[in-house]
Amino acid sequence: LPIHLSIGRHFRQEGEVDRAILIHQNLLAHPQLSTENAHAVTFELARDYKAAGLFDRAESLLEELVFTRDLSDQARRLLLSILERQKDWEQAIELISKWDCKRDPDLAKRMGHYHCEIAVSQLESGRHNLARHHLDYASKVDPKNPRALLLLAQLKSAEHGFVQAIGYLRSLVEEHPDFSPLAVDLLVVCSDATSTKPKMRDFLKRIYLKHRNDRILLALA
Template sequence: MVDSLSVWLVLPLGIALGWYLRARGPADPTQPASTSGASGVSPDALAGMSHLVNDDPDQAVASLLRATELDTQAVELHLTLGSLFRKRGELDRALRVHESLADRAQLTSEQMERTRFELAQDYFKAGMIDKAEELFEQLSHRGLYATAALEALISVHEQSREWRRAIEASRRLQAVGAQPRQPVIAQYYCELAEQARMGKDIDEAIRLANRALEEDGGCVRANLILGRLQEEAKDFRAAVKSLRQVPEQDLRYTPEIVEPLMRCSKELGELPAFLDFLREIDSETSASASALAQAQLMRETGMNPARFLAETFSASPNWALLEQLLSSIEPPADETSAVAMNNLREALKTAAAARNRYRCTSCGLAPGLLFWQCPSCKQWGSVIPADDRLIPKVS
């Protein structure tokens, strides 16, 4: 019985072999196909297919390699096999197939380019980064795979965290007519800013964050970095200015600025202006950033914000308000009621803590942390704070 390996390999290879047969035609056009050795197909190619059906991929590789050595028209079959092995994660076999092809001097230039591109992908997936980078770099300067090689080269630099080289490759990609990459380049500058910050080079970190904004004026991350750096440097006025730009860039990231903006506003003695700013944002988004901030300030002055939070929660129920409300409610005097209230509080806290705080607008991943590059689909800037409302918005 044909198992999953054979299903994966035989169907596409059957298509490739069909193409191969049509390309060759009968060995003698005047003779029927049945008398021409299966249309001139080499015994090794047919043996390779037999080994695949019998779940013996290593023998299949050996047979098909011999067939390719006999007939250059089998190159397509060879490439299909190597690609399928890579997609299945069988990288040793994929490398064996593609390295064998790359050693063939009689390949056409187009076949050689494709073979080298496939081989570079094998190296990359196998973690052989230096070899992959070398091949992608060579292919990126000319030929059919120049654009694809540049895109792959950027992925290599991202994985190696070589952000300046990623910037250079991105600019080259833009120059050949690819879609604009300024937002992604801005993210690379933010990565460099974070590296500078970790190295205690604050001036350089600020310069790089500003460079990100020059590249993409809508880069939320750059202003968040600037706000943090400026707060750490006790330049609270500059930090407030940077943080207040975030909602102008993307209102969805407002929750990320509330706490640092409150701290800086306290230092400046400008809490009323801070609350007015958040109320204005709330009126545009139906959010509750100002209510949460006001509740925190009430606690700090010795007031219990439970009633205020309950009224706000009634008007705009969301998880953040619920968490704050639960922590503010005084336990009942009656012991039985107090136990029941505590159990309810703990259950709701558990549900609130388990909620998805962020989501990727590209692939739907719901991480608990804010990633600037989605760990799943690798898109930049696609992870945003999740909708916090208990009652979903009806569109």
């Protein structure tokens, strides 16, 4: 079995996905295959289907494997990558919610990303309440998510909540100085609206002295 699995992986890596699929399908048809080995072969077949762009077939196999004891975590992560590829954010959120994001920073960042993607769609449709809901959740699971901070600032600015928008933008620049060019235009608008432009420039100068980031100099130009 290990030799056949290795050959199947080799074919898949070389782009000969049809041959890999055939090998793994033949292995699954073997009458003496144990349950544990069947799970291993099924997982490889799901990887074949993903490589071939047959996402529905891969999902179908992985949805069974997520309930197994030996491959549950691997199956979930592969299924998650397929959902990301298809931009199925709602289903990705449902899947990832079955993990403990507090113990896995990578999962928390992914969850925040999914909620931001949905929020962008809601903002474009003018559904500010739904957008706010997803952005609040993104900030909850990943408090330092730069995209969530920027989108929250944009949302508050659109609602004329300029003071709150400035708060989000300051947090964004402090935590992620490389994002300063993305924040500065809106920060200027909000500072003008609240007559706090001198404070804004002093803030950006302080951030530059702290991080010595040339992008902040561009923001001050």
